[in-house]
Each structure stands twice: as structure tokens, then as C-alpha cells.
Amino acid sequence: MNLIQFFDLSLRGRREETALEWRGQTYTFGEIDERSDRMAQALLARGYRAGSRICVYLPNCVELIDLFLACVKTGIIFVPVNILYREREIAHITGDAEPVLFVDDPAELVREAASMPAERPVARLDGGSIAAIVYTSGTTGTSKGAMLTHNNFIANAVNLLACWRITASDRFLLALPLFHVHGLGNGLHCWLGSGCRMRLIERFEHAKAAEEFIDFQPTLFFGVPTIYVRLLDIPPETGRKMAARMRLFVSGSAPLPPQVLEDFRERFGHTILERYGMSETLMNMSNPYVGERRPGTVGFPMPGVSARIVEGEVQLKGPNVFAGYWRRPEATTAAFVDGWFRTGDMAQCSEDGYYTLSGRRSDLIISGGFNIYPREIEELLLEQPGVRETAVAGVEDRARGEVPVAWVVGDFDAGELERVCREKLASFKVPRRFVKVDSLPRTALGKVQKHLLAAP
Numbered sequence: 001m002n003l004i005q006f007f008d009l010s011l012r013g014r015r016e017e018t019a020l021e022w023r024g025q026t027y028t029f030g031e032i033d034e035r036s037d038r039m040a041q042a043l044l045a046r047g048y049r050a051g052s053r054i055c056v057y058l059p060n061c062v063e064l065i066d067l068f069l070a071c072v073k074t075g076i077i078f079v080p081v082n083i084l085y086r087e088r089e090i091a092h093i094t095g096d097a098e099p100v101l102f103v104d105d106p107a108e109l110v111r112e113a114a115s116m117p118a119e120r121p122v123a124r125l126d127g128g129s130i131a132a133i134v135y136t137s138g139t140t141g142t143s144k145g146a147m148l149t150h151n152n153f154i155a156n157a158v159n160l161l162a163c164w165r166i167t168a169s170d171r172f173l174l175a176l177p178l179f180h181v182h183g184l185g186n187g188l189h190c191w192l193g194s195g196c197r198m199r200l201i202e203r204f205e206h207a208k209a210a211e212e213f214i215d216f217q218p219t220l221f222f223g224v225p226t227i228y229v230r231l232l233d234i235p236p237e238t239g240r241k242m243a244a245r246m247r248l249f250v251s252g253s254a255p256l257p258p259q260v261l262e263d264f265r266e267r268f269g270h271t272i273l274e275r276y277g278m279s280e281t282l283m284n285m286s287n288p289y290v291g292e293r294r295p296g297t298v299g300f301p302m303p304g305v306s307a308r309i310v311e312g313e314v315q316l317k318g319p320n321v322f323a324g325y326w327r328r329p330e331a332t333t334a335a336f337v338d339g340w341f342r343t344g345d346m347a348q349c350s351e352d353g354y355y356t357l358s359g360r361r362s363d364l365i366i367s368g369g370f371n372i373y374p375r376e377i378e379e380l381l382l383e384q385p386g387v388r389e390t391a392v393a394g395v396e397d398r399a400r401g402e403v404p405v406a407w408v409v410g411d412f413d414a415g416e417l418e419r420v421c422r423e424k425l426a427s428f429k430v431p432r433r434f435v436k437v438d439s440l441p442r443t444a445l446g447k448v449q450k451h452l453l454a455a456p
Ligand code: MLC
Pocket: 084, 176, 177, 180, 181, 182, 183, 202, 203, 204, 205, 206, 224, 226, 227, 230, 252, 253, 254, 276, 277, 278, 279, 367, 368, 369, 370, 399, 400, 427, 428
């Protein structure tokens, strides 16, 4: 089965039902289907074909959904790009994916689509076809494109619908960016798989969150821990109004501090369900919908997913595991042992099967649910005059989990380094401080011991 055959449960099966609320306007599933048929025809009319890549650099909007579905309908590979990325980061992705098109403004395509017939293109796609390439920091090295197949996405969505009991009667509030697998694979696909009504918002904004919940009265919400930390500032009576119809809050993309889960339960009367995933595998593990949602754990493997711990590291097999890194056979080979995917995450498993993640093999930083690879920031800093040596590491932050800090050896102007970082890197990667040090702690072999860097 391909994704469109799966989404047809809603696109065709619930044609007349309201599918989407976006900026005060509503769209039925039939309209979503037709819009993406026209968009698909526009892409084909330009000569793009199955297997070509299209990079999409857009904030959440209905046109992004049209483009995603148009790609899925034609077999064109959808390559979402984080809208916070700057030129240097984007250049890496376009250099690697070699797209036929980079969309940072959909206006022209929308005009072309308007004159096209709403005719579903005929495409021979099966479950093994690549639907998307999602760029990830991976466990080592520079950003790599994870190739995700129709089967990967379908396995993920079917699991979430079943395990979290998502149905057409849900009301789903989606505030996550659609350029990552959390918003795309979990958000869009649970919506299209279940046929529920979804209100999409451009981004989570702390100041507007209460109003949005009270107005829409969702039953279902997906967030990253930072979002739940922000919601804790809301007074209890408002919290109750927001959650009047709520059924399920889910958290992922970064560890949810147990205290946040407890405080949230007190404030909103709901136990957040924590789950574990990554771009290369979509969702791997989840706390149970019925049963104990154990704070600090990510529950147990999803249906069809096998997990094992080898030297402390979680390794996985299953229909959710990606097809490899785009044009990087060596990195792909290195990511697997005997067919098991090496997640790079360290974990323990309790007697009764709950997994607790306890860190990473690499020095990846996760801030607000966005992944940061320190080496990328270090490389930029080393290009700057006066910087002799540098090491970037994450320091704890109440709201964002971690934030990056740079330790620098040399004669430099911290203000100037910050300016360069802001210009060249996504905002969440900009070090919150530049700490001047005489030397970096190193092992006898010269490797920087990041755990010894003093918290500033
Ligand atoms: C964050 N910023 C955005 C933005 N999100 N800007 C535009 N659009 C967005 N969607 C920028 C802001 O400009 C600001 O930059 C900084 O990030 C913090 O913004 P804030 O307003 O202070 O927000 P905050 O309350 O901290 O909340 C941020 C957040 C955001 C939680 C809304 O971090 C977010 O959307 N995170 C979701 C990440 C995500 O979807 N990850 C999934 C990866 S998939 P400045 O310059 O002021 O600092 C994955 C697999 C899995 O990991 O398992 O899910």
C-alpha cells in the first residue's frame, strides 16, 4: 500500500467532512484531495517526475499540505527544510539532495495549480517507494538525509492510531512545525489516517496558546517538552477550560522531565503520554494509553518494533526503520549492525519492560525539540579571526531542556561571534554564551572532554 491509498480512508472516504481549519477557513477532505490533485498536475506540467526531489522551506500553511500530498501522489520526493535554517545550512541540504525545485514561496505554483484539472495522477508507487528525505544530525558527522518510505510512514501512523486510540471523532490541535517528523509523520499522518478535524496553527506561541485551546476545544495535542513547560505558566482555572474536552496530551522529541509531567497533571488533570522517536525511525516506543504512564520513561516498543540494548545502546528493527541515508552508503552501513539500527541513544529496560533513556553516545544537543550538532557550530567559530580552539556543549535550561554554550580559547569579541552565529545559523543553534578559557580539557589522545567544561 502507498500513503495515498492509506489516506483515501479520509480523502475519499470522508469527502464531505470538515478536515482542516487554517487561519479561520475550513476545508473538507474532498477539497484537500482536489487541491493536491491540482498541485500534483502543476508539478507534472513542469516536468518533474517520480524520484525527483523538491525542497520545501515553508512555515506551516495549507500550501505545504498541498505540496506534500502532491509529492506523495506523483512519487516526487518531499524534502522538508527547517525554516529557521540560514543560507549555509540550506546550501548543505540543496547540495546533497539536488532538488529540481526549492519552494520558499508557493505563490507561483498556486497560480499554476489553479488552472489544472483536479485529476489524481496515475503513479505506480508501492510501500517501498521513498516518500520523503528528512535531514537529520544523525549520530556522527554532518547532516544526512534519512530516506523514509511509504511503508515507514504507514507503519508509524497505523501504530499511533491504534495505540493512542485516535479516531475520526477527535479534534486535533497541531502547532508543531511540519518540516520535522513529529509534525509531519505524527501530526499530518494521524490526521489523514483517522479523518479527524484538525486545526493547524503556524507555530506554538506561548501568549496565544490558552486562547487557541479554549476556542478550538481539542481532544488531542502533540507537543515537545518546551511547550508543556510553557503551558505550566497558565493559571489553573484557565487550564481547566483549555482541557475541558481533552483526551490525550503526547510529548516527544526530547526528554520530558518527570517534574513537568507531575506539575502538568496537577494543573491540567491529564497525565502526558511520553513516547520516543527519531527521524530515522519515526516512533519507536510509547507509554501505554491504558495503563501506567511512567514518568521519566518512554514506555515499551510499538507494535512490530523490536528493541535490544547492546553495550547500553538501544538498537531497533521494524517496519518503521528508514531505508538508509541518501547517497551515503558508508554512513548507512555504519548505522546498522546485523540489520539492527543503532540509535545512538543509551537506555535501560526495567523488569516489566519500560525503557528509560539515559543519554546519548554522541554529544548531540536537543533544545526545544530541535537537534543541534555541536561540531557544526564549532566549525563556524573556528573560521572566525582570533578563535584558536573551541568546544560547544549543552547546558541545562528549564524551558528548552538544553541550550548550546561555546567555550573558546583565543582573543575574540563575544558580541561579534554571536552576530556571525545569528547570521549563519538557525536561531536555536546560537550559543547562549561564549566563555573565554585558557585551554580546553582534553584526554591524552587530544579529544575534548566536554563533561569537564564548567557550567558558566
Ligand atoms: C522556534 N522559533 C521559531 C519557531 N520555533 N521561529 C519561527 N517558527 C517556529 N516554528 C525560534 C524563535 O524565533 C526564537 O528565536 C526561538 O526559536 C524560541 O522561540 P520562542 O518563541 O521563545 O519559543 P519557545 O517558547 O522557546 O518555544 C519554542 C518551540 C519551538 C517549542 C515552539 O522550539 C518548537 O516549535 N519546537 C518543536 C521542534 C520539533 O518539532 N521537533 C521535532 C523534531 S522530530 P530566538 O532568536 O528568539 O532565540 C524528532 C523526532 C521525534 O525529534 O521523536 O519527534
